[in-house]
Amino acid sequence: MKKIKQVLALVLVLAVLGGLFFVAWFGIGASKDGSMHDIQFGLDLSGGVSITYQVEGENGGNPTTAEMDDTIYKLQRRVESELGTTEASVYREGENRINVEIPGATDEIFATLSTPGNLYFIREFNDEGEANYVDNSAEIYGMSLGIYELAEGVTIDSLKESGDIILEGKDVAGAQAGIMTQNGTDYVVELTLTDEGKKKFADATTAAVVNHDTIGIYYDGEFVSVPTVESAITAGVAQITHMSSYESAQSLASTIRIGGLDVSLTELRANVVGAQLGSSAIHTSKIAAMIGLALIVLFMVIIYRVLGVAASLALGFYSCLVVILLSAFNITLTLPGIAGIILSIGMAVDANVLVFSRIREELANGTEVQKAVKSGYSKALSAILDGNITTLIAALVLGLRGSGTVKGFAITLALGIIVSMFTALFITRIITRVLYNLGFKDEKYYGKAKAAGSIDFVKRRNVFFAISCAIIVLGLAVMGVNHAQNKGAFNLAIDFAGGTSTTVVFDELPSTEELENDIEPAIIKAANDADASLNVTSISHQVVEGENTVVFKTITLPEPSRSAVEDVLETTESYAVSEVTYESISATISNEMTKDAIVATILALILMLAYIWLRFRDLRFGASAIIALAHDAAMVIMCYAFTRIEVGSTFIAAVLTIIGYSINDTIVTFDRIRENQHNVRTEDDLKELVNKSVNQTLTRSLFTSITTFIMVLCLFIVGVEDIRTFALPLMIGVIAGTYSSICIAAELWFIMKKKSMSSAKAAGKADKNGKKTANA
Structure with missing residues (x-):
């Protein structure tokens, strides 16, 4: 009877997996919602909308370089916030045109990106309370929203001459919809002004309270809101209250943000365009993914037997859930996004490998299978959580502070991390328990860990450091030679160089x-x-x-x-x-976007350092990890220098991918050092600690790297040219990340720890000698 229950449990697991696969592949209903066919692909993979604007400067002439750069950046951010896509491409065309390319081709995109007009805040009522400029203004006096035109004979130029234009779009730093619940529900728009706008608005609203004025918000030929001024606003932050709904508040906030450009834009043309990477990019990527997953399944089953079967089924759950969530949340998937998914697949397998390694260690120590499984999950939990949380911190910061490609990468990476932790810690464990209860109880179905090796990594640390330094120095020399020959240190793609x-x-x-x-x-x-x-x-x-x-x-x-x-x-x-x-x-990656990426990366590294310091209670772990990350990033960069592969948007994604992969690998080694760190009194003890810990985690590091490398190698072999040039730096990065976790990070910690032990010993000796002198 008990065995029948376990058979039914396995059938249920397979049925759920089959159902998820059906939804992931075929979707729900005629709309294919939730399926692979419903995933939104980026411009590079499936094309979208291309809209070109003619730009006029603030004074009606040709725009300055600064005005063009500022407008490009604002349009980029606006598209991200209004359309929910991180994969738009905004760049300069010729002297006075801006091109905006957005994935997909919907009516919403065309409506949202119709000609952006200019925004003005206009003093609307005079001292006697009579309407100045709004047609039928008596009907909307005190109302939050109305669509009305300027009164006959009134122009923006005449309003500027009369001084009745209080603010322009450039004076508004931001506008967001919000909800207030103090006295019931009230939908509002919260405005943030620039320093210059703050002073202007303070003067205007102070006078408006006295004169009972309203201030009309005028955009693209229409008044979109005419709110009453209830009090002087001097802090540079204002609210437009009593909106009819949250949607209307969002609409007004969007309009105000759109109008915050310093130039005038006139739409010249709007077209639907095809994919940038060609029609075969998605097809070959799918083939590569299927081959890679099949090879990983084969590898896991051969190495880990029953545990490998459980991990493979869990990987099936992971793949289906990721596809469904990408579709459900309308996440735009681009080539960098694929990198984030590849990384998370590697980390999903990594969590399983960590647990399985622990289980096999317990079996080697004579522990019974069921207890070994329980102990394996328990002992691996801290390393799994620390590695994934550290990477998730980086993903969240990059998602919040980054823009464009960086944000798209971060979103897919964060999604993958969360799903991979769920499948590794819960799904795999459930399947393992079912298989055990079905009769796979003998330890031969699980295998035992072999005795850890005795490689003296610490002794060879200077050799490892020298190899890394030589590669970096040689790469810098190649960059210098190329620069001297006017080829450029890197082969910059149009993303960076135009x-x-x-x-x-x-x-x-x-x-x-x-x-x-x-x-x-x-x-x-x-x-x-x-x-x-x-x-x-x-x-x-x-x-x-x-x-x-x-x-x-x-x-x-x-x-x-x-x-x-x-x-x-x-x-x-x-x-x-x-x-x-x-x-x-011009470059599709603007200077502002590059700055956003750099700031986000630095902030992510600081937070990662803080987390490692907090969890390991030793700043040396964090410092060693960050140096190892810099090493891995440098190796990826050197790959671009040596091979002259074009440095484009995927360059940023490649570097970030390896940083995320490497930190997870390094944390596992540090977790074992922390576990083994007791009774360390001498330098020999410290050396033995590091060597023992690295050797114990060596197999796990190599196996994880193999599974991740398999996925990237399949992309390199099967993918189109653009995907191959992206996969090559990733392969180099995986090798570098594995190398740094084994040969760099732990050895750096050893050097720092050894120095602190020597300093503490010298201080104790000095203190002891001082006491002897005092006693004498």
């Missing part, structure tokens, strides 16, 4: 295969042949939906290369071209 957008109008649109296999190589060859100093290594294209137009993007093409490309396009017999135009485009 480039040339070549728009080609064909008489008949070529197929995807012709674009990728014939036309793109021809453009690259023509551009490089025309200018010996040029090194075009990659190109992307976007097809404009409903037209015979294709936009090719490359690094900056000088005039000889542009002419050569145009000649090739216009003289090829296999297709006909009616028009070729060129535009210079």
